[in-house]
């Protein structure tokens with residue numbers, strides 16, 4: 329069920345920044361810095377942060393209800409390591425993270441944007457794939473999941489062409505890992521047994 333819209337926006341102070349903030353000061357501790365794009369109802373972000381309290385986790389979700397609800401749930405649970413930003417990741421991410429500063433980028437079940445006129449809204453496109461590669465540390469990981477097979481194939485092609493390394497071989501999807509944290513949407517597919525296409529790509533060391 330959709331949450332009611334909470335009154336206070338989340339993460340808007342980051343949106344106009346022209347340069348990365350001091351993330352150590354923002355979180356109050358040092359540690360890996362991870363990004364999730366399109367966190368939706370927040371199932372993955374919240375559970376991942378709970379399991380990994382040493383990770384500083386920034387989640388983008390442009391639907392205000394979901395973004396605010398996720399941040400509120402993190403605060404109610406006393407979590408210090410999650411910041412949700414209710415904005416379009418494609419425009420803000422390149423300005424608020426320094427090149428080579430991210431340990432992991434998570435992208436789960438991105439909207440497939442079926443209509444041709446909407447295709448430009450897709451997160452994984454050649455230019456933005458290069459931006460994401462540049463923001464990761466050498467050896468940093470890109471974790472992607474989707475239920476849409478042709479989008480999965482197309483995204484993998486774009487990411488590999490941008491310079492991401494696929495340790496399993498070009499075009500090969502990653503098997504299900506029971507240790508990974510499922511997203512809200514993924515839980516549905518795990519229950520129904522419908523296929524999920526996963527990729528774990530790496531930024532080459534040099």
Ligand SMILES: C[S@@+](CC[C@H](N)C(=O)[O-])C[C@H]1O[C@@H](n2cnc3c(N)ncnc32)[C@H](O)[C@@H]1O
Pocket residue numbers: 365366367368369370371388389390391394415416417418435436437438439451511512513514
């Ligand atoms: C299909 S939902 C999946 C949500 C979640 N990752 C999951 O697996 O349950 C995709 C989400 O990405 C968000 N989204 C799509 N493009 C975005 C963008 N450019 N910036 C921020 N959020 C975006 C949508 O609002 C939506 O909540």
